Structures are given as structure tokens and as C-alpha cells.
Amino acid sequence: xxxxxxxxxxxxxxxxxxxxxxxxxxxxxxxxxxxxxxxxxxxxxxxxxxxxxxxxxxxxxxxxxxxxxxxxxxxxxxxxxxxxxxxxxxxxxxxxxxxxxxxxxxxxxxxxxxxxxxxxxxxxxxxxxxxxxxxxxxxxxxxxxxxxxxxxxxxxxxxxxxxxxxxxxxxxxxxxxxxxxxxxxxxxxxxxxxxxxxxxxxxxxxxxxxxxxxxxxxxxxxxxxxxxxxxxxxxxxxxxxxxxxxxxxxxxxxxxxxxxxxxxxxxxxxxxxxxxxxxxxxxxxxxxxxxxxxxxxxxxxxxxxxxxxxxxxxxxxxxxxxxxxx
Ligand code: ES4
Ligand code: ZN
Numbered sequence: 609x610x611x612x613x614x615x616x617x618x619x620x621x622x623x624x625x626x627x628x629x630x631x632x633x634x635x636x637x638x639x640x641x642x643x644x645x646x647x648x649x650x651x652x653x654x655x656x657x658x659x660x661x662x663x664x665x666x667x668x669x670x671x672x673x674x675x676x677x678x679x680x681x682x683x684x685x686x687x688x689x690x691x692x693x694x695x696x697x698x699x700x701x702x703x704x705x706x707x708x709x710x711x712x713x714x715x716x717x718x719x720x721x722x723x724x725x726x727x728x729x730x731x732x733x734x735x736x737x738x739x740x741x742x743x744x745x746x747x748x749x750x751x752x753x754x755x756x757x758x759x760x761x762x763x764x765x766x767x768x769x770x771x772x773x774x775x776x777x778x779x780x781x782x783x784x785x786x787x788x789x790x791x792x793x794x795x796x797x798x799x800x801x802x803x804x805x806x807x808x809x810x811x812x813x814x815x816x817x818x819x820x821x822x823x824x825x826x827x828x829x830x831x832x833x834x835x836x837x838x839x840x841x842x843x844x845x846x847x848x849x850x851x852x853x854x855x856x857x858x859x860x861x862x863x864x865x866x867x868x869x870x871x872x873x874x875x876x877x878x879x880x881x882x883x884x885x886x887x888x889x890x891x892x893x894x895x896x897x898x899x900x901x902x903x904x905x906x907x908x909x910x911x912x913x914x915x916x917x918x919x920x921x922x923x924x925x926x927x928x929x930x931x932x933x934x
Pocket of ligand 2: 624625626776804827885
């Protein structure tokens with residue numbers, strides 16, 4: 609079988625996906641209209657034209673603006689269900705979904721509204737498509753640690769619905785060390801830990817995420833490759849990276865897919881995975897990420913199989929369930 613047909617058909621897991629980043633312009637318009645919220649665009653084409661980014665912050669400004677039309681439980685359900693439909697079409701059988709409660713609670717939308725809509729979609733997706741999913745609650749790193757503590761507090765009534773906590777938003781100037789205490793408290797509550805690190809920030813931030821936040825997995829981690837000691841640490845400790853090829857080119861973390869470091873990561877023995885990050889903004893869902901990176905780097909079937917098996921191996925699924933897929 610050729611590699612592209614293989615990757616389309618094979619069951620896959622997605623480990624790095626922001627639900628707010630799956631908000632397609634068509635649905636954004638529909639929800640804006642029914643909620644009578646104004647957005648600064650007149651058409652879907654105009655929205656898509658705005659999706660030209662020079663850096664992470666350019667994107668985040670537009671991403672938070674888009675999320676501002678989400679007000680009710682049904683909105684979060686519709687958003688999440690639209691993503692699950694893509695998963696069903698692409699044979700994503702398990703996904704670990706990040707959500708940013710503060711993006712919504714800051715606007716007066718309750719934690720309960722957000723998580724109830726997402727949870728109802730998760731249940732329907734499992735029932736109707738057989739797709740399993742976990743939630744990762746991400747703290748916004750441009751806000752204070754105190755603010756993150758408030759979010760942790762709010763999450764506790766829904767602890768049974770949340771698998772892990774993460775750290776996202778503007779990386780530069782907001783190092784992991786800023787959140788050491790709230791991550792220690794999150795570990796105590798039993799949450800698994802991930803963090804965006806080494807996307808735009810330096811390898812030093814990856815070290816901080818490992819040493820101070822006690823992460824179980826690294827989101828992005830590209831800049832780890834600048835530090836040989838760190839590479840050795842990642843390999844020796846089987847510390848997985850959730851890599852997002854189309855995100856990296858869209859945000860100019862990488863100039864061109866042909867220069868993308870994922871093949872080098874595999875060659876070095878790093879446990880890399882392929883993910884879509886914010887597919888509505890970066891030009892494609894998981895299969896598109898796989899197919900474009902396969903073509904750009906001429907990946908072998910063996911390499912692609914490694915990427916797929918890593919997606920299950922380094923998921924938060926229990927060992928028994930993982931065996932089904934490995
Ligand atoms: C994000 Cl690509 C990326 N990086 C950091 N934070 C984010 N939130 C949503 N997408
Ligand atoms: Zn991300």
C-alpha cells in the first residue's frame with residue numbers, strides 16, 4: 609500500500625489539539641449570528657484572508673477574537689462535535705483535547721457552560737463514532753499564576769472529566785517557572801501534566817517545563833534540538849513531543865516544511881508525534897499534517913508507522929487500551 613493511503617486509513621490518535629482552534633469560519637458566522645455577536649468580518653473569505661501570521665502572537669489575537677462568539681453550552685457542543693466529525697472521517701480513534709477555560713471565563717462565560725458542552729459532545733462522539741477522548745485544561749501563560757490558581761479551583765468540581773493540565777498562549781516572556789506552584793498543586797490533584805515549550809521559546813524553557821512543572825509530555829518542543837544535553841535527556845527518558853507541522857509553518861516557527869525537524873527528531877531517537885494544533889487556522893486536520901510532512905520530507909512507511917504508534921504509546925490511555933492499537 610502506498611504511504612498516503614496507509615495514513616488515511618490507519619487508526620490514529622491526536623495528542624495536541626486546541627478545541628478553540630477548530631473553529632471554522634462557517635460555524636463562527638453561524639454562531640455569531642444566532643448569538644447576535646458582531647465579528648469584524650463580512651464574509652468567510654474575509655476571515656480566511658485574515659489568517660496570515662508572522663508569529664504566534666499574530667495568531668493568538670485572532671484566535672481569542674474568534675472564540676468570543678462562544679457563549680452557550682450549545683455553542684461549545686457544536687464546536688466540539690464539528691471536530692469529532694473530522695476525527696470520524698480521518699480515523700482518529702482517540703484524541704486528547706485542550707481547552708482554555710480562561711478564554712471564556714474572562715468574558716463572563718462560566719466554567720460549567722464550557723465543560724458541559726464539550727462533555728456532551730465527547731459522550732455523543734463515543735456513542736455514535738466510537739471515538740474516545742480526554743480533556744486537557746490549559747492555563748493561559750500570558751495571565752498571572754494567581755489567575756491559573758483560580759482556574760484550578762474552578763476545575764475541581766469537574767475533576768472526573770479532566771485528564772491533564774497544560775500551558776499555552778504567548779510563550780516568550782512567560783516561562784514555565786512563572787507557574788511552578790500551580791503545576792505542583794495540579795499534580796497533587798492527580799492531573800497529568802503537559803506544557804507548550806520550545807515552540808518560540810528557547811531550550812531553557814523546555815528544561816524548566818521538565819524540572820519545575822514535572823511534565824509528562826511536551827507540546828511542540830522544536831527548539832530542544834539546539835541543546836544536545838536536552839536531546840539526550842528526551843531520548844533517555846522517552847519524553848514525547850507533540851509536533852504540529854502545519855502550525856509550525858503557519859506561525860513561522862519553521863520556514864518551510866522541507867526544513868521541518870521531525871525527521872531529525874526521529875533519527876535522534878526522540879518520541880515525536882504528528883498533530884494539528886489549530887486546524888481551522890493552520891490549513892488542515894491531522895491527515896493533512898501527515899500527508900504534507902510525508903511528502904516534504906519523503907518519510908518512509910516505517911517512519912510513518914513509528915509516528916502513528918507513538919501517538920498511542922504516549923497518549924494518556926491506560927496500558928490495556930493502548931495494547932489494542934499497538
Ligand atoms: C496555540 Cl500554536 C499555540 N501555541 C501556544 N498557544 C496556543 N493556543 C492555541 N494554539
Ligand atoms: Zn498548541
